[in-house]
Amino acid sequence: MISNEVLNQFVNQLQGKKSRIMVVGLGYIGLPLAECIAKAGFNVIGYDTNLNKIELLNRGESYLETMSASRIQELLKTGRLSFTADIACAESCDVYWVCVPTPLLNGAPILDSFYSAIKSIRAIAKKPFLVVVSSTSFPGTTRSIGLSILVKEAQEEGHDFFLVFSPEREDPGNTKFTTKTLPRVFGALNMQSAKVAMVLFKQLFDEVHQASSIETAEASKLMENVYRAVNIALANEWGEICAQLNLDVWEIIKLASTKPFGFQAFYPGPGVGGHCIPVDPYYLLSKLKSIGSNAELINLACDLNRKRPHI
Template identity: 45%
Template sequence: MSTNTHFEHCRSLIQSREAKVGVIGLGYVGLPLAIAALRSGLSVVGYDVNVAHIDRLASGHSTIGRVAGSEVLTYTGNGALTLTGEAAELAACDAILICVPTPLNKHHEPDLSYVVKSGEMIAGILRRGQLIVLESTTYPTTTTGLLKPILEKTGLSQGEDFFLAFSPEREDPGNKDFETSTIPKIVGGDGPLSTELAVALYGAVVNKVIPVSSCEVAEASKLMENIFRAVNIALVNELKVIYGEMGIDIWEVIEAAKTKPFGFMPFYPGPGLGGHCIPIDPFYLTWKAREYDISTRFIELAGEINTRAPYHVVEKLVSALSMRRTKAISGARILLFGLAYKKDVEDVRESPAFKLIELLESHGATVDFHDPFVPVIPPTREHAALAGRESVALDDDMLGSYDAGLICTDHSSVDYAAIVKAMDLVVDTRNATKSVGDRSNVVLA
C-alpha cells in the first residue's frame, strides 16, 4: 500500500464516488464524458470558455446529438452538475480532465495553445491530491514535457503532491453501437501512482480500462489509430481514381474483397477527410518526427492523396456537366447534399463539403446545400465566409431547377431515389445511390 496520503485520499474519494470531477471543454469529447461520469454517480463541474455554450446547456439545449438537453437539465437540477465559465469552480475538483481542441495552425504545425492555457488555468487552482488528465490528441511527450512543467511551476511535484496522466479520447459521433462508457479506455500515467489513480477514475466511469506503461505510450496509441485510418482511406481514394479510369466500380470491388474472412479490413473512399481526428492527428507525429530527423513518408503521402480528393470530385463534376448536359461549370447551379463530415451527425469539423463549395464557387458555380442535421453553417476558423448559409428544403420542382446534385454526406434520412429521379445529373461520392434502380444519370466520384 502506498504511503502517499494525497494519493490515498484521492483514491478513496473516487472509490466511494465522493470525488468531484472537473471537465475542461464541453464539446464532442468533454460533454459525453461529463455525462458518463454523472451516470456513474460522480459529481461534475463542467467548464467552457464559451459562455454562450454554457448558457445553452444550462437552458437544456444540447448541440451534440448523443447528449440530450433534458439529461443535462436533470443533473443541473439535482446539483450533480455545475456548468461554469469560472476557473475558480475547478478548485474544488479532485480530478480535472482536459478535453480541449488541438488543431493545426496555418503552417500545418500542432497548435497546443488550448492545452497550454488549460494548464496555466489549472496551475492557478492546483492543490495537493488532485488528479489531472489530458485527453486531447497530441504527440508523445506533450503530457510530461509540456503540461507537467506548467503545473510544477506552482512548486507542487507530480507523483507526490498531484498526479498526472494521459487518456486519449475515442469518441465516434453518430456511432450507435458505442458510447463513452462502452468504449475501452487507454490510460497512461506519469508513474505508477498516477496510472493507478487514473485507472481508478476511469474504471468508475467506463466498462473497460487498459493501463499502459506511460503517458507517451497512451499518446502514441491514439495517433496510431488515426494514422492507420488516414493511410488506408488514402489507399482506397487512390484506387478509386485508378479503377474509375479502368471502368471498374470501386464500391463493388470493396464489397467483393471484404468477403474474405481474414487479412482484409474494408475502408471506403469519399470526397475528402473530415472530423477533428483523421485529417489532423497524423501530422502531429509528422511534426514530432522531425525532431528525430525522421521523415514520415506514408503519412505525408496519405495526406496529399486525401487532400486531393475534393479536387478529383470537382473534376468529375465539371466533366459530367460538360459531357452529359453540355453545360459549363461557370454559371451552373449545384445542390450539395450533406454538409456534416459523416453521416447522421451534426458535426461539421474539417468537413470536405466546405472545400467542395469553395472550389465550385471559384469555378463560377452557384452552390446551395441540404443537410437535415445542419440547418445553418456555423462559424469556422478556415471557412468564415460560408457562415450563416441555410440548408434548403427539398421538393421535386426545386431539385429539377439545379444543373447537378453532389452527394457529399450520405445521411440515412435523405431520399436518394427521389433525388436521382428528379435531377438530370447526380454526382455521388458515397455510393448513397447504390439501391436506386435506374442510375443512368448518376456519376460515382
C-alpha cells in the first residue's frame, strides 16, 4: 500500500505535468499515443525493441502510413518526445504505457511481448510508478500476468506501483477521431491506481470512463470487436441470402438503416481485416476454453469470417 503522502506527491507531479512517461511499443497504437501525451505537455520517451524503427524516428522519418514524417519532426522539435531502444532510459520514468503486440499463432494468443515488456519495466522502474496496459488481451491478463510479475519483484525490491488497463480504440487512418477525442475507458487495480489514472487521463483525453474492474475494461474491448466480427459475418450471410433470393442487399440495408433505433448497418465484403477483428475474438475464445467453456455464436462467426473471401 502506498502512503497518502506518496500518493499525493505522485498526483501533484502528474497535475503539474512533471511526470515522465514512457510508451513501450511504438506501433500503430504507441506512436500516436506518444504524440498525444507529448502534445498534452508531458515529457515522453518512446521505447521500442526494434532499433531500425528508433533510428528512423530519431531521423524524423516514419514507418507508419498513418503517421506522417512531418508530425514526428514537429514533436522532435518540441523537445518533449525522444525515442530509444535502450530500456535503461526507463529508470527515470513515472509512468509506463504498454502498447506491445498481442498477436495469434495458430489461433492461440501469443503474449511473449507482453511478458517481456512488463518484466523489463519491473526490472528497471524505481520509486512509485504507474503501469498502463493498453495491449488487447483476454480478461485477466493484466492481473494474472502483469500484476504477478510486478508484485513478485516488487516484494523482493520493496517497490510500490499503480496498475490500470485502458483499451485502445484507435482506428488507424480514421481522421474523424484522434487519440485525444476518442472516449477513453479504463479499469484499475485499486482506488489509488484509479485516482492517479484519472488525473493523468483527464489531461490527455476529452472523455474518460472508469470501469468497475480491470477485467471489465479488458472485456469491454473484446466486446466491441466481437460485436463487429459477428455483424460482419451476418452482413456477409445477408449478401448470400439476397443473392439466392434475387434481391439487392444494398437496397435492403439502406432501407433498414432508415429505422432510427435498433439497427446499425454492416455491409457485405471480403471478410475481416486489420489488426483487431481477425484476432480479438480468438483471445476471448481461448479464455473461455481455459475454463472449459465456449461461445457458439462467436465461434461460428469466426469460422464464417475465416472462410472469406470465397467465390
